[in-house]
Amino acid sequence: MNKRLFKDKVYxxxxxxxxxLANPHRLEVIDLLAQGPFSVEQIAAYTGMSVANASQHLQTLKNARLVTVARNGNFIHYSLAGENVFDTWVELRNLGLAHNAEAAKVISDFRKGKSRDTDLIDAETLARLLQKEQAVILDVRPEEEYNRGHIHRALSVPLESLAAYLKKLPKRKLIVAYCRGPFCVYADEAVALLKENGYKAARMEEGFPEWRQKGYPVAQVS
Amino acid sequence: MNKRLFKDKVYxxxxxxxxxLANPHRLEVIDLLAQGPFSVEQIAAYTGMSVANASQHLQTLKNARLVTVARNGNFIHYSLAGENVFDTWVELRNLGLAHNAEAAKVISDFRKGKSRDTDLIDAETLARLLQKEQAVILDVRPEEEYNRGHIHRALSVPLESLAAYLKKLPKRKLIVAYCRGPFCVYADEAVALLKENGYKAARMEEGFPEWRQKGYPVAQVS
DNA sequence: CTGTTATTCAATGAAATCATTGAATAGGAG
DNA sequence: CTCCTATTCAATGATTTCATTGAATAACAG
Known part of the structure; x- marks a missing residue:
């Protein structure tokens, strides 16, 4: 076989x-599916797409073997096709944040809108705090996602329930909120609410999937 | 700011x-630039594009901050914009080979065309052989690329010179050829030629950039 | 079986990507 | 300055991607 023909085929x-992977909606879907399987309807709702449009994007992901399908009664659930799909997504995300100043700016602007100085801690730091029992960890994702797996000792406090839950929290300890990933806004809103009420609060920069990827302790059914 | 608007912007x-990154030519350019800087003319020649077309693709890579430009006399040299660009490319490549059976097949078919049973060894194995001095390592890339950096103790034997070089090689030791990366065909052709002449030969599956990425010993001007 | 619900499919037009062509620039050589 | 060469730019048409719409499937409930 011709050398050039071979290369053309490979590339x-x-x-x-x-x-x-090269589409905003599909990237968001992958980011969402890192939490676990979701139905087409759920995916459409979470990402603000019409169901038909979500379905089409899911087809292209499926054809590229990036997601897998499982029928569950009347619903069809999509999942990431493997650990390495998430790994690649993380790699692309980091490259983007490192090289695309615009993307980094969008995020920091958004965070500034939520609170004057957003305290961010990374997974490594949180792991240390967790070990020394120096922080209360709040999982502010929907309870369903918490139930699929969460950071060891984290409490499930979905954003809607946080206001009611406030008085149960200690004022002296640091409250760390986390959610799906670095682009998830629940944690930012939780931190803002906590601070308004006089708590010491921070968000973990990453989300649950990154925590698990790094091998830190999780509680998980499976 | 609206939550959905924020996410739309980020993704x-x-x-x-x-x-x-989502274009065969641009992927090939990145693969090539992993060897070091090249001029537009060289890039066009290596990848089989017209100069104008190569230039356009380089512009889109530049706008995405994936490559950097440096003027050198009359020529303009493009380089990868950082270590992590190569890392991401490797991640994507691996994901592709793992999930896209077609891509894996194209490669294995091509290799089968070169020799009955292609002996492949990975960087880890070669590193061990190198340490025990149990292999002769041939760098079959163009000499210019060898000069920019190569595997410790590797000999520069560009493919064209291999026939003339044959008699200097030992028949008892294993001869390992490597080139730019897993899609580079020089090494396959070198191994085929070596085997035809009764040598024990294998190719290293990866290329020089991967070897360096993994932290194995290199000789390099910098 | 019939009706219902989740998902997919097919068709459409708008927008983006791509390769080619030929002209424009910009820097070095004489 | 003028010529030369490497690279970029601008315009064109062909192809692909994309969201929307409404119809088609496929499995479950009764």
Whole structure:
């Protein structure tokens, strides 16, 4: 076989894979599916797409073998096709944040809108605090996602329940909120609310999937 | 700011980055630039593009901050914008080979065309052989690339010179050829030629950039 | 079986990507 | 300054991507 023909084929095949990732909606879907399986309807609702549109994007992800399908009664649940799909997404995300000043700015602007100085701690720091029992950890995702797996000792306090839950929290300890990932806004809103009420609060920069990826302690059914 | 608007912005920005990667020519350019800086003319020649077309693709890579530009006399040299660009490319490549059976097949078919049973060894194995001095390592890339950096103790034997070089090689030791990366075909052709002439030969699956990425010993001007 | 619900499919038009062509620039050589 | 060469730019048409719409499937409930 011709050398050039061979290379054309190889890079074209790889480009197909990358093309399947090269769309904002599909990236968001992958980010969401890192939490676990979701139905088309749920995916559409979470990402603000019409169901038909979500379905189409899911087809292209499926054709690229990035997601897998499982029928569950009347529903069809999509999941990431493997650990390495999430790993690649994280790699792309980090590259984007490092090289695309615009993306980094969008995030920091948004955070500034939520509270004057947002305290951010990374997974490594939180792991240390957890070990020394120096922090209360709040999982502010929907309870369903908490039930699928969460940081060891984290409490499930979905954002809607936080206001009612406030008085149960200690004022002296640091309250750390986390949610799905670095782009998830629940944690930012939780921290803002906590601070308004005089608590010491911070958000973990990453989300649950990153925590698990790094091998820190989790509680998980499976 | 609206939550959905924020997410749209973030994922759109990231998708721009991924879109810049989502093209066979641009992937090949990144693979090539992993060897070091090249001029537009060289890039066009190596990848089989017209100069104008290569230039356009380089512009989109530049706009995404994936490559950097440096003027050198009359020429303009493009380089990868950082270590992590190569890391991401490797991640995407691996994901592609793992999830896209078609891509894996194209490669294995091509290798089968070169020799009955292609002996492949990975960087880890070669590192062990190198340490025990049990292999002769041939760098079959163009000499210019060898000069920029190569595996410790590797000999520069560009493919064209291999036939003339044959008699200097020992028949008892294993001869390991490597080139730019897993898609580089020089090494396959070198191994085929070596085997035809009764040598024990294998190719290292990865290329020089991967070897360096993994932290194995290199000789390098810097 | 019939009706219901979740999902997919097919068709459409708007927008973006791509390769080619030929002209424009910008810097070095003489 | 003028010529030369490497690179970029602008315009064109072909192809692909994308969201929307409404119809088609496929599995479950009764």
């Amino acid at each position: 074209t095949e790889l480009a197909k894979l990358v093309k399947a | 759109t920005e990231l998708a721009k980055l991924v879109k810049a």
